[in-house]
Amino acid sequence: MHSLYLIAHVNGSCIAIESDLIESIVHVPDVVPVPTCDRSVAGLFALRSRVLTLIDTQFLITGVPQQAKKGALAVIVDIAGHQYGLLVDKVEDVIPVAGEQFENNIRPSHEWERLVSRTASVNDRLVMILDTSALVGGQTAMAA
Amino acid sequence: MDDLLEDFIAETRETLEALISQLVEWERNPQDRELLDSVFRFVHTVKGSCGFLDLPRLLRLSHAAEDVLSSARSETLLASTDLVSAVLAVIDRISTLTDALESGDAVYDDDADLIDAMLAFLPSEAVEPGDVQSLNEFIEEIEHEERISKGKARTVRVSLALVDKLMSGVSDMVLARNEVSRQLRKAGLNAEVEHSFARLSASVAEMRDAVGMMRMQNIDRLFSSLPRLLRDISIELGKEIELHIEGSEVEVDREMVEALRDPLSHILRNAADHGIENAAERRAAGKNPVGNIRIVARQSGNQILIEVIDDGRGINLEKLGMRAIALKAVTAAEWSKMSERSQLHTIFTPGLSTADQVTSISGRGVGMDVVRTNLQNIGGTIELENAEGRGLKMTLRLPLTLSIIAGLSVRAGDQLFGISRSSVVEILSISNANVRIEDLGGMRVASIRGERFPFKSLESLLGIDEVATTGSSRTLIVMRPAIGATFVLDVAGVIDNEELVVKPGAPLVMASGLFAGTSLPDNGRPMLLLDASGLAAAIGVDMVEQSDQRESASMPSEKIQKRPSALLFVAMDGRKRAIRLSAIDRMEDVEASQIQYIGGKMRVCIDGALSDLADIDSAPAGGLVKLLKLTDGQTSVYLAVEDVLDIFTIDAEIVPSAFPHYHEGVIDAFGEPVELVNIFQYFEMSDTRHSGHSAPLCYLDCADDAYWERSILAPLLIASGYEVSFDSKDQPHAAVVLHRDDGQAAGDSRSLHLRDSTHVLPGGVSSIYRYDRVGLISAIEEKLAGRA
Numbered sequence: 051m052h053s054l055y056l057i058a059h060v061n062g063s064c065i066a067i068e069s070d071l072i073e074s075i076v077h078v079p080d081v082v083p084v085p086t087c088d089r090s091v092a093g094l095f096a097l098r099s100r101v102l103t104l105i106d107t108q109f110l111i112t113g114v115p116q117q118a119k120k121g122a123l124a125v126i127v128d129i130a131g132h133q134y135g136l137l138v139d140k141v142e143d144v145i146p147v148a149g150e151q152f153e154n155n156i157r158p159s160h161e162w163e164r165l166v167s168r169t170a171s172v173n174d175r176l177v178m179i180l181d182t183s184a185l186v187g188g189q190t191a192m193a194a
Numbered sequence: 195m196d197d198l199l200e201d202f203i204a205e206t207r208e209t210l211e212a213l214i215s216q217l218v219e220w221e222r223n224p225q226d227r228e229l230l231d232s233v234f235r236f237v238h239t240v241k242g243s244c245g246f247l248d249l250p251r252l253l254r255l256s257h258a259a260e261d262v263l264s265s266a267r268s269e270t271l272l273a274s275t276d277l278v279s280a281v282l283a284v285i286d287r288i289s290t291l292t293d294a295l296e297s298g299d300a301v302y303d304d305d306a307d308l309i310d311a312m313l314a315f316l317p318s319e320a321v322e323p324g325d326v327q328s329l330n331e332f333i334e335e336i337e338h339e340e341r342i343s344k345g346k347a348r349t350v351r352v353s354l355a356l357v358d359k360l361m362s363g364v365s366d367m368v369l370a371r372n373e374v375s376r377q378l379r380k381a382g383l384n385a386e387v388e389h390s391f392a393r394l395s396a397s398v399a400e401m402r403d404a405v406g407m408m409r410m411q412n413i414d415r416l417f418s419s420l421p422r423l424l425r426d427i428s429i430e431l432g433k434e435i436e437l438h439i440e441g442s443e444v445e446v447d448r449e450m451v452e453a454l455r456d457p458l459s460h461i462l463r464n465a466a467d468h469g470i471e472n473a474a475e476r477r478a479a480g481k482n483p484v485g486n487i488r489i490v491a492r493q494s495g496n497q498i499l500i501e502v503i504d505d506g507r508g509i510n511l512e513k514l515g516m517r518a519i520a521l522k523a524v525t526a527a528e529w530s531k532m533s534e535r536s537q538l539h540t541i542f543t544p545g546l547s548t549a550d551q552v553t554s555i556s557g558r559g560v561g562m563d564v565v566r567t568n569l570q571n572i573g574g575t576i577e578l579e580n581a582e583g584r585g586l587k588m589t590l591r592l593p594l595t596l597s598i599i600a601g602l603s604v605r606a607g608d609q610l611f612g613i614s615r616s617s618v619v620e621i622l623s624i625s626n627a628n629v630r631i632e633d634l635g636g637m638r639v640a641s642i643r644g645e646r647f648p649f650k651s652l653e654s655l656l657g658i659d660e661v662a663t664t665g666s667s668r669t670l671i672v673m674r675p676a677i678g679a680t681f682v683l684d685v686a687g688v689i690d691n692e693e694l695v696v697k698p699g700a701p702l703v704m705a706s707g708l709f710a711g712t713s714l715p716d717n718g719r720p721m722l723l724l725d726a727s728g729l730a731a732a733i734g735v736d737m738v739e740q741s742d743q744r745e746s747a748s749m750p751s752e753k754i755q756k757r758p759s760a761l762l763f764v765a766m767d768g769r770k771r772a773i774r775l776s777a778i779d780r781m782e783d784v785e786a787s788q789i790q791y792i793g794g795k796m797r798v799c800i801d802g803a804l805s806d807l808a809d810i811d812s813a814p815a816g817g818l819v820k821l822l823k824l825t826d827g828q829t830s831v832y833l834a835v836e837d838v839l840d841i842f843t844i845d846a847e848i849v850p851s852a853f854p855h856y857h858e859g860v861i862d863a864f865g866e867p868v869e870l871v872n873i874f875q876y877f878e879m880s881d882t883r884h885s886g887h888s889a890p891l892c893y894l895d896c897a898d899d900a901y902w903e904r905s906i907l908a909p910l911l912i913a914s915g916y917e918v919s920f921d922s923k924d925q926p927h928a929a930v931v932l933h934r935d936d937g938q939a940a941g942d943s944r945s946l947h948l949r950d951s952t953h954v955l956p957g958g959v960s961s962i963y964r965y966d967r968v969g970l971i972s973a974i975e976e977k978l979a980g981r982a
Contacts, residue, residue: 080719084709085609085657085658087702087703090702091702094720095720096719096720098366099362099368099369099714101697101712101713101714134700186700186702
């Protein structure tokens, strides 16, 4: 069974996001910070008449907040009825990944473990498939 | 087939909603042919569709109901409570089955019992299923329906998803328009482009309003189920209660109707069960044995008010207090110190009920707290007005729509935040003389006109940096959240007053509890909406205690506010003066060109009417002039001022002035003495046209071509404030009759003679030289005074 995945780069690593969840890829306009909020939230931005939450994916991995600049690249996904923008360094391509490509024995590094559901080998390299719902759970679990 | 079935379900449900209240009405007026007709028409339609769609159970039920109703229509059967109950049971079953059709649930089949119960009312000879008569009925029915449907507005059914899509599409359009407007401004203006853009803007705005209307629904959809509910309750309780509904035409947001359904029926249930006494008790209290519950809906600004008024026993505060103390919600000492209002509000305590016994309808103590919570969830409030022994009035206040709030945008640091205006009590500058910031062991407290409130800056609450602003001082917002105590929020500035479309925020954003959602104002930058209750919690005031203290503390200050207030302004001569606020109708800014010296005094032309303008000597060269419109109830005059400063209460003594004509006296305003302007002076010279009294009528007895009377005397009299007539028909009721020369009609005490010579007429007839203006006017006044 083939599913389509978007290959993107986060903090220099190659990741994949299930394409069914993705609505679009945009350059974010002005980002409005959200005070007193979980630090994984980079802020709010407007996409047409909607207000979306921008997730600082790099912070979730490295613990270092990324400067969310106007024009940064974000993947728009719908998670549990809310729309989010996931900050990515760059996007590559949408490719099909078949069941036999999943690698069951290879676990990602400690930082990535919580955000990655599994890994797969695509075009002779390993990509981590993001568990999108873990991305919007905040960093509280990360601290442990 | 599926489409047909869906249509059938939707249509049946819709008609049912509208029908329920008519059934109850019918029970009260069994003779009302129209009500009976509409009930019959419903059952008949259901029957027709069921036959077509092959739904045997519904068919049997509707057919039986149709039989009974047609007998009632042919007057072989009279509607009674029992009959209506039986018909209602069948109609309820129809509704259950319709719901089951959609959900696919099974409904236990005891339809036969229901049908038998209903058919038992029929006179025996009429029980003949599918009798010949029904065909004629059917034809008659179709004709009838055609007659009725002509007047109705045509509607189409549209899915909600489509409406929502349209709504967000229009929002996009508005944002796109704003973007274009920004670009146009940047690129420089071209009159033609500007004109077309204005047209586009207008039609976009119109469209937004229209789409907004699509979400609106008649509140009758909410009210239509209430008569049935009350009927069922009153039968169960054995009480007779009348329900009056007013304002069914008020329109509310569709989601609001759903959100209000439960709270409203709960309130109604409580009113019928606890509020309304039984007939014997009511008679003993000298009341109409039939209880009365009124539900009134109306729109007031951007709020919907729903009042539920019963004429029952009201709330017994003593009993309520005992319950509350027994429940340990308050201590006896606390109770005795509480204001009546906060005592009343203990009925919202979970688990509290004043009912002596628990009934199946209410009295289990779950209820009013849930009602209030439900209302608060949709941004509403509930107020009680208790008249013990005479009834209770509950007022629900709701925002007009759930998705659009009247908001204020405020600045904190370098960011904007939205606040719902409904929780804002007052906005004042921190430099206002009525404000004092006190330090209480490190905690800051704002004291406004002697009332103390917890106080915090929005920046410190949100943990963002204050950005120092030069020139403007910070602003205080007194906020009263739906839950929690009043507090004062200190913000860098209040920016704007706008309608905000509320959008839900992601869970991560909402987690802090400080935000109520997000919004996208016209500038296209997302904005966070602050949650007043969340802020109150973050400030960390002990809510319950605090609110009681505040109320008891506010009692004396309310009395102070009853004292007269005055407006401090800078007069045109540059001096600060005060004027009583009660005399000011409003403030207006007018163009200098509207002001001119004409007809001997300064006047201002506003909306095409000339009014007197005081305290200004000459029209300024240009720009705007601030005016205060003063009124004495009948006449208005304008007072020009340099600037308006502040409002304060006249607390201290008024020191008498040396020129009482100009100043009532000298008072203290924010620590400095100012003159309190005497308002009287502005009205004594004002023009008398609008004084409201009819001018005394002077009849001029002269020939039709008398030049002097018509061209010289009449204008003088009119200018002096008299009415003038040359018509002899007016002579009998004229106040003064003026003659020239001769001494006829000397017997009339009203007559006044005018002579051509400066010398007194011979013969002792009293007369006045016709060019003696002062003498003439005073003679007329003497005549008027003598007559009075």
